[in-house]
Structure formats: structure tokens, C-alpha cells
């Protein structure tokens with residue numbers, strides 16, 4: 061079901077509340093105060109523990125908590141974001157939500173962005189180019205490995221990790237942690253030292269691709285050459301990226317902000333993260 065149809069299911073406050081409750085208490089109701097497992101449910105889908113009688117809102121602990129914005133508006137925003145693969149502007153978002161204040165729209169957009177950062181660090185897939193680069197982080201030079209998806213000759217999602225000089229193991233770890241098996245890896249020949257056990261991936265060397273590109277050119281075949289990505293912009297941005305303590309945290313933050321909206325995240329996944337905002341948080 062696409063996001064538009066999903067959205068149509070949640071047009072009333074009650075439908076939204078019922079949906080949130082079905083995620084929140086997927087394994088049955090549990091009172092957060094006394095852990096009793098039975099509750100009265102009112103017509104407006106409010107829960108009252110049958111033991112200690114405290115009232116538990118279905119939105120407590122979710123990103124919807126204490127919001128004065130109707131839940132169907134939130135759900136509309138989530139459906140919209142789940143259908144986008146390009147950056148979402150506040151103006152467009154405001155229009156989709158149908159709210160008067162741009163501030164309200166920005167608030168909601170930021171809250172949803174915050175819970176979305178985790179999916180944006182999911183493994184890269186497809187064709188990925190690997191680059192070694194030296195950047196300065198916390199005023200120290202740092203060798204990093206950058207993996208960038210090639211999406212129609214444009215930079216798709218990226219992942220970056222620090223690596224130690226000459227440590228092929230660090231490169232293998234990076235590939236296994238950040239890239240889906242069966243993906244195509246493109247890198248310089250010396251990066252992998254020829255002798256690495258990346259059996260789950262197809263590895264192509266830039267040197268070979270360049271040679272093939274040349275052959276295509278001399279054959280007059282202009283469609284076939286592979287276009288390498290240029291990552292200067294990433295390196296430049298990273299050079300000026302803010303200084304904080306943990307190198308991997310800095311790199312992850314950077315990747316998340318670069319990856320934002322470069323891939324669709326399903327409606328159900330966003331709602332789940334909205335109900336459990338801490339579930340997706342990285343350590």
C-alpha cells in the first residue's frame with residue numbers, strides 16, 4: 061500500500077490513537093506504573109489501568125506527546141515525508157499539513173527528522189565507490205574511508221569511518237558494517253591490496269574501469285563509460301564540520317545530514333519510530 065492510501069486510513073483522531081496504541085502495546089497493554097496488564101479504553105481511546113486506575117495517554121513517550129496539533133495532521137506529514145526522496149521544504153510541508161503557522165510546520169518537520177536519522181545510517185546498497193581521504197577532525201588529521209552510492213552518476217547516501225594506515229582489516233570492517241552484501245564496490249586497486257575476503261561483494265577496480273572506458277571511447281560508444289563520482293564537495297564540507305569529541309559520532313552526524321531524504325522510508329517505519337523515538341537512537 062502506498063503512503064497516500066495509508067494516510068487515508070488515519071483521518072480521525074480516534075483512528076490515529078488506535079493505530080498508535082496497536083504499535084505501543086503490540087504485545088498487550090502494560091501499565092507503566094504498576095505493570096498490570098488490563099485497562100479500560102474510553103471512546104476517545106484513552107487508557108485507564110484497571111489496577112492502579114492511573115490514566116495513560118497513548119501518546120506519552122512518543123513524539124506526539126504534548127502536541128496541540130491534531131494527530132491526523134502529524135500522520136499526513138509522515139505520509140508526505142515517506143513519499144519523498146528529495147529534500148522537503150518547510151513551505152511545501154506547511155501546505156501539506158494545512159497549518160497556518162510556518163513555525164508549527166517547522167517544529168513538526170524537525171521532530172520527524174530527528175527520529176529519522178537512524179534509518180539514514182542503514183547499509184548502503186547498489187553501486188558504491190570507496191574513497192580514502194584525509195580530513196581534519198578536532199584539529200587532528202584523520203584518515204577516513206568514504207563509501208558513496210552512485211545513483212545515476214550522482215552521490216547517493218554516504219557512510220564514513222576512520223581507518224588506520226595500512227590496516228586492511230579496517231576496510232573490511234567498514235564494508236561489512238556499512239554496505240549490503242551483493243553490492244558492487246568500486247575502488248582503487250591498492251586500497252584492497254588484492255587479497256581480501258570480500259566474497260559477498262562484487263569488487264571492480266577503477267584502473268580496470270578506466271581502461272574499459274577508454275576502449276568504449278575509441279569504439280565511439282558514448283553510452284557505456286562509467287562515470288566516477290567526485291567527492292570533493294563531501295571532503296570540503298567535512299573539513300569544516302563542527303568539532304566535537306567523538307570522531308565516529310561526528311562522522312555519523314555528518315552522514316545523516318547528507319543522507320537525509322535520499323531514500324524513501326516507509327510510512328509504517330516512521331510511525332513506529334515516532335511511537336518509540338529512542339528505539340532508533342545510535343549508541
Ligand SMILES: [Zn+2]
Nearest residue numbers: 091094109112
Ligand atoms: Zn496501573
